[in-house]
Amino acid sequence: MPQSANKQPLAATLHQPEHNHLLNALSADVQQRLFPHLELVEMPLGKVLYESGDVLRYVYFPTDCIVSLLYVMENGASAEISVVGFEGLVGVALFMGGESTTSRGVVQSAGYAYRLFGNRMKDEFNRHGELLYLMLRYSQALITQMAQTAVCNRHHSIDQQLCRWLLLSLDRLKDNHLIMTQELIANMLGVRREGVTEAAGRLHRQGVIDYSRGHILVTNRCKLEQLSCECYSVVKTETDRLLPFNKLDKAFKK
Amino acid sequence: MPQSANKQPLAATLHQPEHNHLLNALSADVQQRLFPHLELVEMPLGKVLYESGDVLRYVYFPTDCIVSLLYVMENGASAEISVVGFEGLVGVALFMGGESTTSRGVVQSAGYAYRLFGNRMKDEFNRHGELLYLMLRYSQALITQMAQTAVCNRHHSIDQQLCRWLLLSLDRLKDNHLIMTQELIANMLGVRREGVTEAAGRLHRQGVIDYSRGHILVTNRCKLEQLSCECYSVVKTETDRLLPFNKLDKAFKK
DNA sequence: CCCTCTATGTTCGACAACGAACAGAGTTAA
DNA sequence: TTAACTCTGTTCGTTGTCGAACATAGAGGG
Numbered sequence: 001m002p003q004s005a006n007k008q009p010l011a012a013t014l015h016q017p018e019h020n021h022l023l024n025a026l027s028a029d030v031q032q033r034l035f036p037h038l039e040l041v042e043m044p045l046g047k048v049l050y051e052s053g054d055v056l057r058y059v060y061f062p063t064d065c066i067v068s069l070l071y072v073m074e075n076g077a078s079a080e081i082s083v084v085g086f087e088g089l090v091g092v093a094l095f096m097g098g099e100s101t102t103s104r105g106v107v108q109s110a111g112y113a114y115r116l117f118g119n120r121m122k123d124e125f126n127r128h129g130e131l132l133y134l135m136l137r138y139s140q141a142l143i144t145q146m147a148q149t150a151v152c153n154r155h156h157s158i159d160q161q162l163c164r165w166l167l168l169s170l171d172r173l174k175d176n177h178l179i180m181t182q183e184l185i186a187n188m189l190g191v192r193r194e195g196v197t198e199a200a201g202r203l204h205r206q207g208v209i210d211y212s213r214g215h216i217l218v219t220n221r222c223k224l225e226q227l228s229c230e231c232y233s234v235v236k237t238e239t240d241r242l243l244p245f246n247k248l249d250k251a252f253k254k
Numbered sequence: 255m256p257q258s259a260n261k262q263p264l265a266a267t268l269h270q271p272e273h274n275h276l277l278n279a280l281s282a283d284v285q286q287r288l289f290p291h292l293e294l295v296e297m298p299l300g301k302v303l304y305e306s307g308d309v310l311r312y313v314y315f316p317t318d319c320i321v322s323l324l325y326v327m328e329n330g331a332s333a334e335i336s337v338v339g340f341e342g343l344v345g346v347a348l349f350m351g352g353e354s355t356t357s358r359g360v361v362q363s364a365g366y367a368y369r370l371f372g373n374r375m376k377d378e379f380n381r382h383g384e385l386l387y388l389m390l391r392y393s394q395a396l397i398t399q400m401a402q403t404a405v406c407n408r409h410h411s412i413d414q415q416l417c418r419w420l421l422l423s424l425d426r427l428k429d430n431h432l433i434m435t436q437e438l439i440a441n442m443l444g445v446r447r448e449g450v451t452e453a454a455g456r457l458h459r460q461g462v463i464d465y466s467r468g469h470i471l472v473t474n475r476c477k478l479e480q481l482s483c484e485c486y487s488v489v490k491t492e493t494d495r496l497l498p499f500n501k502l503d504k505a506f507k508k
Numbered sequence: 509c510c511c512t513c514t515a516t517g518t519t520c521g522a523c524a525a526c527g528a529a530c531a532g533a534g535t536t537a538a
Numbered sequence: 539t540t541a542a543c544t545c546t547g548t549t550c551g552t553t554g555t556c557g558a559a560c561a562t563a564g565a566g567g568g
Contacts, residue, residue, distance in 0.1 A: 071401055143350075146400045446525075
């Protein structure tokens with residue numbers, strides 16, 4: 001608590017709501033109504049934002065963290081459905097009307113997010129203005145990502161999927177450095193840890209990544225894209241089309 | 255053409271917009287605005303409603319047909335993302351704002367649907383009334399189905415997936431009789447035809463289905479549910495929660 | 509420093525799904 | 539009836555992933 005009280009003021013100077021691309025895309029008018037109610041929250045690795053079936057209390061607008069929407073089955077096996085960073089928000093079910101989903105939201109890369117009370121979000125949404133249409137377009141981008149995940153799970157090898165996953169993460173980070181164990185990646189992809197170890201070893205031998213004990217450094221992004229299946233670029237192209245203000249390449253990058 | 259001119263009047267007496275559960279759930283007020291613009295169209299097996307990237311001209315409200323949202327990859331391999339019958343509509347991208355999707359819409363079981371000009375749909379949607387909120391809830395149901403498909407593709411066997419697929423289809427049909435070759439089912443599931451033949455053979459030996467040359471008869475639905483993975487019931491339960499007026503069991507059934 | 513814990517590396521046999529090839533059986537058209 | 543075609547059945551060897559078991563090595567605490 002004392003250390004968090006320490007951190008918050010510093011964090012608040014480093015983070016701005018505009019770092020989230022959806023918040024940034026809103027007009028000054030809407031921003032003035034929403035921003036006073038935003039609350040900067042720390043998002044530590046592994047934090048669970050909601051469980052399957054939970055009624056959502058907040059929506060989260062990541063600034064520099066990454067959140068995975070993960071599905072967990074009865075037997076404990078899991079699979080990532082989609083991933084959300086500063087380009088999106090977590091909690092679309094709030095304005096879709098369901099209030100809950102069958103997935104779990106979990107922080108995959110630590111950082112910060114702005115959160116907003118669900119009712120505030122719904123109030124603005126129900127003005128039927130900009131926010132409504134922005135959220136609809138974002139939802140379609142999310143749908144595209146889910147559909148592509150389904151296809152990828154069906155047809156592509158672990159090697160290809162690992163490449164796709166690394167690229168999706170990379171686009172949502174400031175640098176080429178991921179803090180992520182192979183075990184966690186395996187959970188996301190819904191495969192065995194050993195499978196990830198082998199695939200990562202092959203990428204390393206090809207000079208694409210370096211890694212050790214929970215740190216992954218992408219050293220050759222270009223080659224990573226070549227080794228990935230088409231799924232990455234399909235999702236990226238479609239997301240850029242739907243949210244043109246929201247190009248992932250331009251974010252935070254040099 | 256002459257035979258179609260023959261069929262239409264008969265079909266129009268047998269089909270009503272209310273046979274689609276979404277249309278039926280609208281208030282008289284909204285129905286009065288929309289129904290005059292609905293057009294009953296025949297939906298023959300294999301008809302492609304739109305290709306990946308096409309700008310959608312219409313939305314389709316199935317009455318007794320089933321439409322698959324299919325993703326087709328660069329190399330021709332395919333996978334079904336979700337399935338739509340009288341409980342839903344085809345073309346959510348129209349009001350989501352994207353106007354197009356990365357999937358293909360194809361008729362999986364012949365029948366009829368009411369179609370509505372995209373602009374009419376958007377006009378009513380942009381009144382920000384009932385239709386908006388109904389479409390949002392339906393979209394979330396669709397999202398749930400896609401997410402579950404992704405998980406199912408990752409973790410479950412062909413046998414389980416075939417059961418799931420048969421159940422999803424059965425819920426959208428009047429009787430227990432599917433007109434569908436194993437080849438087509440294989441395309442939907444994104445697996446080899448031989449794999450479906452073997453799985454279907456096993457189901458037959460267990461007394462669950464009969465089939466021959468493009469006709470499948472489910473003789474023991476109860477057992478089919480036991481053999482299916484959890485994915486079927488998760489999607490069904492969540493769909494019923496989101497669209498409670500829209501219980502699949504009660505449709506057209508005895 | 510040692511000990512423990514966590515992350516990664518490696519190997520084994522098992523198995524489900526694959527690609528390819530071909531055989532039979534039912535349906536339709538000539 | 540014959541011929542062509544479609545749908546289903548079956549087999550073969552191959553491959554990717556699995557489950558399990560165990561080895562090694564870096565990190566951190568006592």
